[in-house]
Structures are given as C-alpha cells and as structure tokens.
Amino acid sequence: MMAAGLLASGVQAQEDPIKVGVIFPLSGGAGPQGKHVNWAIEAMAKMINEDGGVMGRQLELISRDDESTPAVGVSRANELISEGVDVIIEGWNSPVTLAMQPVIARAGIMDITAISKADPILSGEGNPLAVRLNSSNAQDGAVIAKFIADAGATRIAFLTENDAYGTGAQASIEASLKEMGHDYEKVAEELFPFDQADFRVQLSNVKSANPDITIAINANEGLGMPAIIRQAKRSRLPGTLVAAVGTVAPSVIEVAGDASEGLVGADIYFPNVEPFASNEVNRRFIATTEELHDYTPDKFMALGATALQVWAMAANEVESLEKEAVANRIRGGSFENTLLGDITFGENGQLNSNHYIFDVTDQQIVVRDSAN
Template sequence: MTIKTLTASVALAALMTGSALAQDEPIRIGVLTPISGTYAGIGQQVSWGLDMAAEEINAAGGIMGRQIELIYEDSEANPSVAVQKAEKLMTSEDVDFLTGTVNSGATLAVGQVAERAGKLIATTVSFSDAITGDKCSPNVFRVNARAGQQSAALAAWMKQEKSGAKVFYLGPDYEMGRSTVAAFKSNAEAVGAESTGEVYAPLDAKDYSQYFGRIRASNPEVLYTSVAGNDTVRLLTQMQDFGIRDGLTILGASGTVTSQNIKAIGAAAEGFITGVGYSTLIDTPENKTFVEAFNERNGADPDLYGADSYGLLFAYKKAVETAGGTGTDEVRAALEGLEWDTPQGTKTIRAGDHQAIQPMYVVQIKDGAFTIANRIDGEAAIGPDTCERF
C-alpha cells in the first residue's frame, strides 16, 4: 500500500466518522415567538404545541434517528426584534428550520431574512393573506388557515344554507377591519349573495345604535361583522335590546366571539356563526387523543395556534425523511405538495404558494357554547393561488 492510498483511506475514514457525527447531532429548530408582550398568550400555545410534538417525535426515535432540539427566542411581537433574533438563530445558532412568528409583519420580515440566509421558515399563526399571496416567498410556508380561508368557509356555508341572501357588513374602522370585510364581501358575492350596505364603527365604540337605522332600512337576512373583544359584547347586546337581532343570521370573523367574551354577551351570542381551522370539538379519534394529551401536559385546552404548531413538526419530520436530510432545497421540494395527518384532519401544502390546504369548520353558538355546524372541504375554502414569485 502506498502512502498516497493510505492517506486517502485515512481521509475517507475521517470523512465517514464526520458524517456519522452529523447523523447523531440533533436537528435544531428555532422558535421565534412572543414570550412577552401583547401576544404572549398566543406564544404560550405555540410553545406548548411545539414542545409536545417534539417530545412525541423524540420519544419515537426522532427524525431519521436525530433528536429535535427547540431553541427559543422572544420576538416581543415586534418585527424589528424578530428580525434581529432570526438572524441570531440562523447565523449564530445555525438552526435548520425556524417557526413561531405570530404577527404577520414579523413573519414577512423574518421570511425575507430566511430568503437571504438560505433557510426555511413556517408560520403556524399569521393570518395575513399576503404571506402566501402577493408577498409570498420561496422560503416561507404556512400551515395554518389564512384569513381568506375563514371567509371562504363562511361563504361556502352561505351557499349551502343562505343562497342568494341579502348581506350587510359592519366592521371596525381600521385597516385590518376593512380588509376582512372586503375579503368576506368578495367571497360572499362570488357565491351569489347580494350586498346591501356596509358601515365601519370606530374601535372601542360605545354606542352602535346609530347604525341600526341603516341595517333595518336595508333589511338584510345576514349580518357579517369583524369587530372583536368588548366591541362584540356591546354590538350584540345592543342589537338584542333594540330588537334588531331577531330573524337575522350573524356571521363573524374567528376573533369576534371567543371564550373570553362569550359569557359577557350571554344570550345575544346565540346562533352566531364563524369559520375556523381548528376546534377542540372536531369529532375524530385523533383529535380526542390530542386534546386529552394536550390538556394533561399543559393544563389547558389547545386552541388553533396550539394545534397548528403541533401539526407543523410532523410535516417537517415527513419532509426531512422524504428529502433524506435537512438541506434547504431538498426540504423545500419535499414540503411542496406534502400531505400529512394532523388532529385537524389531513393537510396538504400547495406547491404554488406554500399555503396549507385544510378542512375548515363552521362553528355555531348553541346554548352558550360552540358547536360544529358544518365541515367545509379544504379545496372549497382555499381560494386561488395568487403567488407569482415562484
């Protein structure tokens, strides 16, 4: 054996141990989520969901034998902080994947960082249609339902139950309020609804009775609203008091009536309908097990953020296994078109815009509690692919 071949074989052996080491190293996933500030409650659900999924995957042998390691950073729900922390996770910590961003501004800005750093991110919370629409990025995925899917689900329900109905819109007077109304309006008109008018009330309005005249005059069968929090309490109770609530079907955004304000609204909330991507009430064995395990581990029920975050790691696991590694291009290719099972049902990532297609649920308040009124197929609620960048 010559010296040359000896060196070559030594080098080869070194290379093999090197790659064997890489095989044993954990897969590092950055979680950039608000731990402090306004959205800390959402961040809590995100981390519960991710922690639980990571524990389950690790207990079952990890991803291709590699354990998952989650590295947390606080985004403070501020895009400038999020971008700085994302850079830290991607360059200093060298994470393989990043998730957890909550507000849409942070997701968009971090997506751009990911694109420049050649890494992949996924959001499990952000609603803004732009993330997988006109501001889509080849490095950004979304596994939760976007705003458009909620209104599409409601519109699909209207087509079945209230075809051709006259609709009135009442939104809070700020950009998000106006854009949610506009999104629902176009969806509703697409299924044949007749729009009879729209008004915008200031945030935190005390008196909604000034709008009731217009509502009564246009004589709608359906009222759509995207007000939230205490505004919903005042709107619905005042409508009840003025007798304008009778015979009117009220549809709303998913944040309009929540577990926080449902008690304060009381009987006025009866019959309220909204579209959601997840509910603990989904009647499948997978979801029952999930809710039980989640409750046992965290002492609280999962909400849509917890459930979507839980599901994400299983998508990533499947993608890495298909790709045979954590390389950005390989995992991206594997995620595009990926179909995987979650407590919410089977989700599929649309290759054209990286948006998850998932079944949507129409929930209605009956006797002071949410019940599932209908299930809308993912394909019916997804809407067109408007991403033109890839």
C-alpha cells in the same frame, strides 16, 4: 489518535439536537394565544422525539417573543438565525410574518407560517418557498360569503382590523359575495388598530346602520375580539354577530363569557369533534398537551403542532434538513396520519382545509353538520 478524535467529533455532531426556532407573541394582547401555540409545538416535539426524532436526532425548541411588532419579529428572527436553527415556525400577525419572511429566506432557512393569514404571505415575494398551515383569507372569505348568502342577509357591516390581515379578509369576503352574485349593501365599515380594546364608538356607528349581519375581523384574541363580543352585546347590536374564520377559540369565549351566546363563526379544527375525535394522532397530541400543560389544544395550537409534524415528516422522507428539499416535498405534497388527518398542500404551499360553521351556545362551540 487524530483519526479517533475526528471520529468521536463526528459522532458527537450527529447526536447534537436539531434546533427548531419558534416565533410567536408571548406578551401583549395575543400573548396568551402565542404561549398556547408554543405549548403545542412543545408537545409535538415531545411526540417526535419519542418516536426517534428527525433522522435519528432529537429536536430542541428555541422560542422567541415577537411582541406582535414587525421590527421586533425581524430582530427575533435574526437571533434565531445566529443560533443556527434549521427551521423557523412563526406567524400570529400577518404584518410580522411579512416583515420576517425575506430575512429568514435570505438566511437559507426553512420558514413555515402557522397562523398568519394575509394572502401576500404566499405570493413568493418575501419567501419563494413559503408554506402556510392556516387557511388563507381567500378561503375564509368564500366560507363567510356563503354563510351570508345562505342566510339571505343583505345589509352587511364590517368591524375590521386595519392591517394586511384585516383588510385582506374583508376584501376576500366582498370579492366572494360579488363572485356568487349575492346582492348586498355595505351599510357600515369601521376600521381599528390591532391593539384597540374600546369599540364603543365603532359599535354605535354600526348599530345606527341596522345591519342584518356584522362581521368582526380581529386577530387580537387575547384582548380585541373578546372586547368586541362583550361590547356588542351591551350595545344591543341588531342582527347576527359573525366572527371571521379562526378568530374565536375557547379562550376567547371564556373571556367574553355570557356575551358570546349566539355568536357565529367558522373554523377548520375542533379537538373533540369528528373527523378529529377518532384520529389517533390527534388524540395522542391532545393527551400529550394536557399532560404537559393541563390544557386542551385549540385550532391555533393544532396548526402550530402540525407545522412541526409536517416538517419532520418531510425531512425524514427526503433525508435532509436542506431548505429547498424539504420545502419542495411539502409544497404540492400530501401527508398521511397527521393530527389533522390526511392532508394536501397546494403548489403555492397553502394547506387545503375544510371549514365548519359553528354557533356559540352556553359558552360552548357547537359545530353545524356539514363542512364547507
């Protein structure tokens, strides 16, 4: 009887769902975008469960709100660690990710950063086995610098979020301009906190500098970036307003409205543009997300979903949920048939991405022909 009881207990343990922790802002300025990323991860979990799960077990998501605050993020990470999760997918704000990394690493849990961009995330200091899906500040900086050089712009202004993400993004753009030997003058530099929504003073200062191009670096897509776009239009800011890579989703354009006309940006994923439009996995992901939430996924949602998809593919391949085994399969590895297509990670855990420059026309993202 005891042996039978132990066997039954073992079978039950094997059938228990795998707990996946998810930490993004669900309130505040970035709350809407964080909720959308949660929706996307939910859609991917549904797809994975329909296909048999991970090592035959279903996935169960446990979500937490980091409130875009490092201390709260650490508290939420500790909650998920106590819940016994096997992996945590996190990261909208770089300062929050940097605060959570060492806590999750010490717990021996796999940590995948979906969105946060600061270069120190992959330094190995906070998490020696870091993995990130979103493009890095260094990658993005090269793309924006090339756009500036190709446009022949020489008078450059910066509206920059004053944190690890924002200042790192600006530094990467300037470093790339220097590396390519493009002569330019930084005619204005205005710093602001993440939660700022009134940029009239900063825009007045930038306007008086008469820039050819103003680079707006703002990760607060629910509040800050739409406000910059609207207020820049009202101020009649000269030159071209260029959004930092990955800071303009369709939701930003929807809030900014007509003021977004003529905005230039760059990104790495568009749901209905090649090479993504014909990708069967991406099409299934879009259909599942729309079925669950009546919402077409954007780049951030695709990255969150791909984070879970890649982790599941790696765990199934190595037949283990153990952090080192899964992380080592991802870092430096390649994966076929993801919703982003066939992808490769660098040895440092950074996803290698193609960037596409786009213009906003009639409140729609119009992708230019070539990828960078």
